[in-house]
Amino acid sequence: MRIIGPDELVFGVDNILDCQAFLADYGLTENGPGCFEALDRTAIVLRDKDDPSLPPPLATATRLRETVWGVEDQATLDAIAADLSRDRDVVVEPTGRLRTVDDAGFRIAFQITRRVKLDLPPERINSPGAAPGRAANEIGADEDAAARPRTLSHIVYFVPDMDRMANFYIDRLGFVITDKFTNTGPFLRPQANDDHHVLFMIQTPDYMQGLEHLAFHMQGPTELMLAGSRMVKKGYESFWGPGRHKFGSNWFWYFNSPMGAHVEFDADMDKHDGDWTMREVPMSKEAAQLFLFENVAKWAPGGPPPGKG
Amino acid sequence: MTPLCRLDDIPDGSAVGALPDARGRDAVVLVRRGDRVFAWVNNCPHYDRAPLGWRKDAFLNGDGTRILCAAHGALFRIEDGICEIGPCLGQGLTPVSVIISEGTVCLAG
Numbered sequence: 065m066r067i068i069g070p071d072e073l074v075f076g077v078d079n080i081l082d083c084q085a086f087l088a089d090y091g092l093t094e095n096g097p098g099c100f101e102a103l104d105r106t107a108i109v110l111r112d113k114d115d116p117s118l119p120p121p122l123a124t125a126t127r128l129r130e131t132v133w134g135v136e137d138q139a140t141l142d143a144i145a146a147d148l149s150r151d152r153d154v155v156v157e158p159t160g161r162l163r164t165v166d167d168a169g170f171r172i173a174f175q176i177t178r179r180v181k182l183d184l185p186p187e188r189i190n191s192p193g194a195a196p197g198r199a200a201n202e203i204g205a206d207e208d209a210a211a212r213p214r215t216l217s218h219i220v221y222f223v224p225d226m227d228r229m230a231n232f233y234i235d236r237l238g239f240v241i242t243d244k245f246t247n248t249g250p251f252l253r254p255q256a257n258d259d260h261h262v263l264f265m266i267q268t269p270d271y272m273q274g275l276e277h278l279a280f281h282m283q284g285p286t287e288l289m290l291a292g293s294r295m296v297k298k299g300y301e302s303f304w305g306p307g308r309h310k311f312g313s314n315w316f317w318y319f320n321s322p323m324g325a326h327v328e329f330d331a332d333m334d335k336h337d338g339d340w341t342m343r344e345v346p347m348s349k350e351a352a353q354l355f356l357f358e359n360v361a362k363w364a365p366g367g368p369p370p371g372k373g
Numbered sequence: 374m375t376p377l378c379r380l381d382d383i384p385d386g387s388a389v390g391a392l393p394d395a396r397g398r399d400a401v402v403l404v405r406r407g408d409r410v411f412a413w414v415n416n417c418p419h420y421d422r423a424p425l426g427w428r429k430d431a432f433l434n435g436d437g438t439r440i441l442c443a444a445h446g447a448l449f450r451i452e453d454g455i456c457e458i459g460p461c462l463g464q465g466l467t468p469v470s471v472i473i474s475e476g477t478v479c480l481a482g
């Protein structure tokens with residue numbers, strides 16, 4: 065079952081102008097009304113909360129209305145439709161997109177992926193003892209770098225029953241668990257994606273069900289720092305980071321957003337295959353990150369103390 | 374009395390942040406309704422380090438009727454700080470006591 069990852073996240077909001085401004089400043093590009101794309105065309109879609117084209121909302125505070133998963137081929141769509149229609153309604157739209165619901169009640173959809181293949185340079189670094197990452201005279205610090213999100217990386221749900229939720233994605237859609245926080249939730253990746261996780265979940269009371277955060281991959285840690293610093297400079301509210309997670313190894317920087325969910329920049333996530341053995345630890349501050357920093361005002365060193373020069 | 378801002382600096386029906394810490398993060402949210410100002414600690418009861426807004430002075434929902442937590446979408450009543458929907462359902466924002474003195478909003482006491 066060749067599911068790649070989240071292609072689109074659809075929100076129903078009461079503050080669409082604020083959300084549009086946020087996503088543009090975050091680095092996505094508007095392509096069509098309310099559709100904000102990363103470089104590979106994965107997207108956040110904004111609609112007014114009363115838009116009749118939206119699936120109904122959950123009874124909670126979340127403004128996420130639909131998660132659209134990208135798959136590689138029609139055979140995968142056919143397999144999903146055949147299996148899920150055994151115990152729930154699956155609507156096949158004229159475009160071929162399937163729309164249904166998961167076992168926690170989140171509205172989900174499946175489509176032949178809208179992703180375009182990227183061919184872009186990685187972050188290049190120079191490490192003593194290794195071949196240089198950059199040629200002589202090639203500069204690493206570019207204040208004017210575009211710092212655009214490359215692709216929709218992962219989503220994290222608050223769910224009332226993490227085992228039931230995880231089993232749906234494992235048993236029905238072929239996801240595998242890469243790592244797990246005991247009593248919190250598992251990290252999952254689908255078969256057509258080697259990223260450590262495209263889906264993580266956090267066990268919560270049912271009145272909290274919703275989207276905890278979404279994340280896009282950046283080129284690397286430098287671009288992540290640059291993009292996050294620009295957000296802070298524009299007055300946006302940093303929530304957590306920059307730092308580096310342990311599970312997944314990804315660098316992170318989370319911001320509050322007018323969509324009522326955290327929005328993360330991430331970079332340099334681990335890749336896995338079938339040889340990987342799942343790790344499991346209790347959630348803790350130590351387990352949640354390798355290190356954590358906070359942005360501070362810029363500063364410059366000088367020579368003598370002020371007034372003595 | 375610690376002055377926070379001029380009443381006229383808060384557009385009626387809007388909110389502003391006040392009392393920035395050393396990192397520039399506003400400790401207090403002020404919401405103006407006519408000649409009244411409702412003041413709350415700028416932190417969602419969900420976590421111990423969860424500022425409410427998404428951008429400087431951006432604290433309200435789309436129609437300005439509730440304080441929005443931009444972390445997970447919780448909505449709080451402006452007048453009494455009670456969470457009506459969201460992760461901290463039934464809990465409340467922590468009040469800050471303010472007075473308006475000669476057109477200036479000040480911390481009381």
